[in-house]
Amino acid sequence: MRILVLGGDGYLGWPTAMYLSTHGHVVEVVDNFAKRRWEMELNVEPLMPIRTLHDRVSAWQEVTGQKIELFVGDLRNYELVLQAFEAFKPEAIVHYGEQPSAPYSMIDHSRAVFTQMNNLAGTLNVLWAMRERCPAAHLVKLGTMGEYGTPNIDIEEGFIEIEYKGRKDILPFPKQPGSFYHLTKVHDSHNILFACKVWKLRSTDLNQGVVYGTTTAETALDETLVNRFDYDEVFGTVLNRFCVQAAIGHPLTVYGRGGQTRGFLDIRDTVRCVELACLQPAAPGECRVFNQFTEQFSVLDIARHVQTAAAKLGLAVEVDHLPDPRVEAEQHYYNAKHSRLIDMGLQPHLLSDSLLDSLMNIALQYRDRIDTTMLLPTVDWRNGSNDRRAQRKPATVGVY
């Protein structure tokens, strides 16, 4: 299958591109390196050095003999999106090409508006370019479980049958996103559903949980193919950050009471889920939604898991409860369905001690590059302007 991966330089985009390439697909990646620029802007960097995308695709060919095509461009430029679709003729378009961080979107006015304009314009351009150039292609769009918020009822996969005053309908599940970033995913979902309805496009909206891990079978093939491991408070995901903290004996930074419960999944399941969605596409006009995670944990559960794994390695770590910089329920009901990808063939990698060991060992290996000033939350949802420069010293720069 011909698969175009938008945002193919990212934490999930690059491993997905390699996974699809080894599994018999013809793959092209599109990126404008915006994520690397946002890191420079905030003076943060991933734990391990990563290669440029040009180097990555060259290395991929050297290591595996497989070719991943590279198209450099910004999804906000409609002409470029049209060109990319016309030239590659994708059967599936995997769309990771958005600003991916909730804290980034909450830094200040300009980041909030930028995040919404960037994510919406890119996805609108993708939808229109599909309509114009490849209306039979299947859009596999990355959303987030954060679109749903934490309702006091079970969370279904995208739609819910509501019985109300003696009448019934199946309607989009009500959304209660918790940041300007999460809002973009909700807006995208509404835009995509509409485009499928009026133009008969095919789409799968993957409402993904919090991803952990950094290594897949492909990233492990060669040092040049290594994936990014973000552990900073803006771009890092919670379990990855806790493992880094544990590796250096830093207290685990739980926000508030830690009862915030979310869906989680291993990065190896992310890449498989995306392939499953591609292989079994939505029908014309269908916008289906899968909840893409494998297990639910509270943040405090995650901290306890990491603490236990650390203890086995002889590392004593404490759990710190910091004032929650986000505006969210710290204790709540949470029961989210996630059976559709399992039904399609996903065999989950559940959270294990060996995964935690492996993450902590990576952190130990690169401990000289860990910048502890990147670990504490500096973006407060209630503030209008979070001047991170004033709160942090310049990042430690490792040897590239």
Next chain:
Amino acid sequence: MRILVLGGDGYLGWPTAMYLSTHGHVVEVVDNFAKRRWEMELNVEPLMPIRTLHDRVSAWQEVTGQKIELFVGDLRNYELVLQAFEAFKPEAIVHYGEQPSAPYSMIDHSRAVFTQMNNLAGTLNVLWAMRERCPAAHLVKLGTMGEYGTPNIDIEEGFIEIEYKGRKDILPFPKQPGSFYHLTKVHDSHNILFACKVWKLRSTDLNQGVVYGTTTAETALDETLVNRFDYDEVFGTVLNRFCVQAAIGHPLTVYGRGGQTRGFLDIRDTVRCVELACLQPAAPGECRVFNQFTEQFSVLDIARHVQTAAAKLGLAVEVDHLPDPRVEAEQHYYNAKHSRLIDMGLQPHLLSDSLLDSLMNIALQYRDRIDTTMLLPTVDWRNGSNDRRAQRKPATVGVY
């Protein structure tokens, strides 16, 4: 009360500004004349000549002795929004300042993306500027009943109590908007709800039905204060367009079967509803939603009403069923609640023969300015590019 009216040059903004000014409020209007530019772009114009906004506010002072302040600026310019809020110190902000047409948003890619970028950026800037300059002010935002679509259950006012598998919650009513324009109102609603939650802003989201009429007590005071009467297929609302059609013996252009049912209200109720919302503001952190309409009709009901009223004036008009250019249900259940504004004191002007007479008399008076090429739908939701220039001759230009 100090009330800032964003989009104060528009079909609803200008009558609202005058109404509030005569009812004891200190009023400033903000506009960038974008609507007038979009009309030039499409070569359409309102039925009656209207004055510039500068002339309107001058005339208002001459006629009534009251002053309406004028601030010219684009809401996408954050610095200007900050300045406007800082200088005027509004207690309420009435926000009409968006691209208001569903067909306009469906013309082509550039209008679709423009509509979303324009409406979202403007409203995000308003929210941030409120946070920074007037966090105690009350946002009265114009949304649309079209946010809900046509679900097979009763439509509540913004939120619905859902009982599901033995648990309950009150959640945002699921949204199923029918155009890129309607989608912007849904996106705004989600953004506003979030801003109220994190920053404790006050907001009232008015999900308005289809407005008809053009005259209010204030527009009738003097010819210089006349309101716009849009009857073209892009910016005109259905009942106004039918009255123009009836006045010249043009068949009434019902899209499809005409069973599309919507909420409707008289423009005199729009201005009163907005004042009611201002006078009884939301609490800090509250984002309340009112469904702002007074009666439900199907499009065919509306056509029959106009046909009957026309017959009384000796005008024989036919009803034409055109292929529906929109993607929407042509027959459906519809029962939308609209009691909150009534509870607050609204005394509705229900659709009457005298109102229809008055609209048709206006149309007869200005019949030489009616451009019949502006009446037929040329924007097809299913098309990717609706070249209206190719389908229409240049508009008839009346004497200004």
